[in-house]
Amino acid sequence: MLTRRAALMGAASFAALPAMTRAASAEEIMDTSMVEPVDLSNLKRIKRKLVRPPEVHAHEQVAPGAPRIVEFEMQIVEKEVEVDNGAYLQAMTFNGSIPGPLMVVHEGDYVELTLFNSPENMMQHNIDFHAATGALGGGSLTLVNPGEKATLRFKATRPGTFVYHCAPGGPMIPWHVVSGMAGAIMVLPRDGLKDHEGKPVKYDRVFYIGENDFYVPKDENGSYKRFADVGESYPDTLEVMNGLIPSHVVFNGKVGALTGDNALQAAQGEKVLFVHSQANRDTRPHLIGGHGDLVWERGKFNNLPERDLETWFIAGGSAGAALYKFLQPGVYAYVNHNLIEAVNLGATAHVVVEGDWNNDLMEQVQAPVEYNATHEGRTALP
Template structure:
C-alpha cells in the first residue's frame, strides 16, 4: 500500500468554495522510449510516456495533482502553471511516497511541468524525458475564435524536446534527436489530416531542455500568436514563434485554400533535421480530427531484442560513445592524486562524471594503467538524487576486484590502478542508474615495446 506522506496539501485557504476541481494523477517510472524504428532511449517518465499526460484546465479552476513515485530513485514535480511554492511540497519524493497538491490556475496559457526532486536532479531527470504540457484555457476568447464565431477545427498540442546519448552531450547541448511529441519525425510518418480553410489552434511548448526553437509553417503565415498562451500577449502576422526552453505560444492559423502538404518545422535547421519536423496534409475530403494530443508514445519496460540503437544518457548502451585506449602504461603517470585536489594536468585515461553519466562509458586499457575519475558536474550541494556529487563503485557489481572511490565534488579527482585483467562494470552508488565499463587486458610484448 502506498504511503500517503501528505494526503492533501492545500496552500491557499482562499480557494473559491464553488470553484471547479480538476484532478490528475502522475506516476514516476524508469522507462524505455521508442524514438524511431529500432531506436530507443532509456530515461524517466510520467505515466510511462514522454512527454507525459496532457493536462487541460480552465482559468480559475482548482487543480489537484496526485504524484506517486513508483520508481527506485527520488523524483518530484515542478508545475509552471502554479503561482505558489511547489518544491517545498513536491520535491524529493522518495520511492513509495505519494503526495497530493492543490493550486488555483490563476493565469491562462501553455505551461510546462517537469520532474523536480531538487538540485542537480531537476536537470538530470528533465533531460531523461520527464516533462509534459499543462494548458490553462482562458476565460477570454482568442481573437480568431471571436472573429469567426466558432471553435477551431483542430486543436494541435505540440511539445518540442530533445534526446541525448550521454550526459556529456547534454552538458554541451549536443542533442542526438530533437522531436515533436516524443518521437522522431512522428508527423512525417503519420501526417496530420486537415482541410483547406480549416481553423487550427496550435498549443506549442518548447520543453528543451537546452535548445531554442523557431516554430514555423512552410506555406503560411501565423495569423495570431499569443506569447505563453495568454490572450493578452498578442502578435499578429508572424513567420515564426521564437521559443527558448520552457517558452510557449498559442498560435491561430487558417490553412490556405490550396491542397497540399504544409510542413511544421523549427527553422533552426540543424535541429529540424534531427526530427523536429511534421506535416499537415490538406485535402478537401480529409478525415476530421478534432485534436492531436501532446503525449508521447507508450513507453516500454525493457529494450526489445531487435533494437538497432539504444541511447542511454546515464548508463551503457551507446556504442558510439565507447572509447578505446590501446597502449602500454607509462609508470611516470601512475602517481596518486589526493582526493579533493583540483588540477589541469593532462592524463592518458580520464573518465568524466558529467550529466549524471560516466563519459566515456566504456574504456579499454592495459594492465597497470591508472584511470582517473573527475567530477565535471557543478552542483555538488544537497544529498542523494538531488546532488551532483558522484562516486565510482564496483563492489557487488561485476569485476575481477572491487574498487570504491570517495564521493567527489565538482573538480575533484580520484585514481585507481588496475592490476588484474578483466571487465569491470561499475556504478555511482548515489545515482545507481549511472553505469560504466572498464576493460583491462594484458598487453602483448609487441604492444609493450611499441608503448615504450
C-alpha cells in the same frame, strides 16, 4: 520547514540510488501541514482523463460557469524509449508519454493533480508547474519516492500556455527534463480566446507538440550506447549533456513521431491551435506553406496575439500557441526552423489536410520542362 520525512527521503535516496545521483536537498521540501486548509467545498469537482499527445483531453473553450476543481491523475513511468533507429533513451516520463500530456483548465479554476511514482521506478520525482504560485511551482510539495503518491492543488490565476517539468533538485533537474519529464498546461480565459481586436476566437481542433532535445551517448565506434536502466545511463548521458550538443531534437518523443502514418490530420477550412512547448532550449516553429494567423509567442493570453507570422519563437522553459486556418489541402511540414535540427536531428511534424485545391492562392502555371539555355533564362541575371 525541514521535516522528518524530508530527512528520511534524502537518506533513503542516497542509499537506494547510484552514487552519481543526488536526491533533492531536504531544505527544498516544505511542510505546510500547520496551515489551515482552504474551504472549497462549495466548488464543483470534475475529473479529466489525460490523453496521449498530440491529442488533448475533452474541454470547453469557454468556461461553462463558476470556477471548478479540475482533478487529474498522472503516473510517472521510467522506461526505455527508441528515439531513432538504434538510438535508445533511458527515459523518465509523465504518464508514459514524451511529452507529458497537456492539461486544460480555465483561469480561476483549481488544478488538483495526484502524482503517482510507480513502485518499480528507481528515482525520486516531482512536478514543477510554471503556471502555479509558490513552493517551487509545487515541486517541494510533490517530491515522491518510488511507491509513493502526492496530491497538489493550485489555483490557475494566469491565462496562457505553461510548461511543467520534473525538478527534484540539483543536477537531477536537467537530467530528468532532457530524459523526457516535461509537458504543458493551458489555462484558457474564462470567456475563451480573443484575437488582436478583442473578438472571440474558437479553434476546431488543438494539437500539442512537445519538443525535446536528447543526449544519447555513443561508444568508441560511434554506435549509440544502450543501458540496462536509467541509473546506469547517468554518467555517460551527463557527459554528453554538458557538451550542450544534442544527439536528437524531436517532436513528441522520437524521430517520425508525427510523420508518415502518425501525421496530424486536419481539413481545409479548419482552425487549428498548435500548442508548442520546449522545457530546455529555445526553438522556432514554422508551418511550411502556412502561417501563424494569431500567435501568442510567449503563450500568455492576457497579451494581444501577433498576426501573420512566418516563424515564431518559443523560449526555453516555455510554451506558446499559434492558430492557423488551413486554406489549401496537402501535406504541410511543421518544423523547428533551425533546419539542421528539423531535417537532420528529427524536429519535423506533418499535417495532412483534406480538401479542394484553390488555384487563386497558388497555381502551377507550367510544369517542369527542359529549356534552351542558349536563348532562355539569361534575362533573369542582373
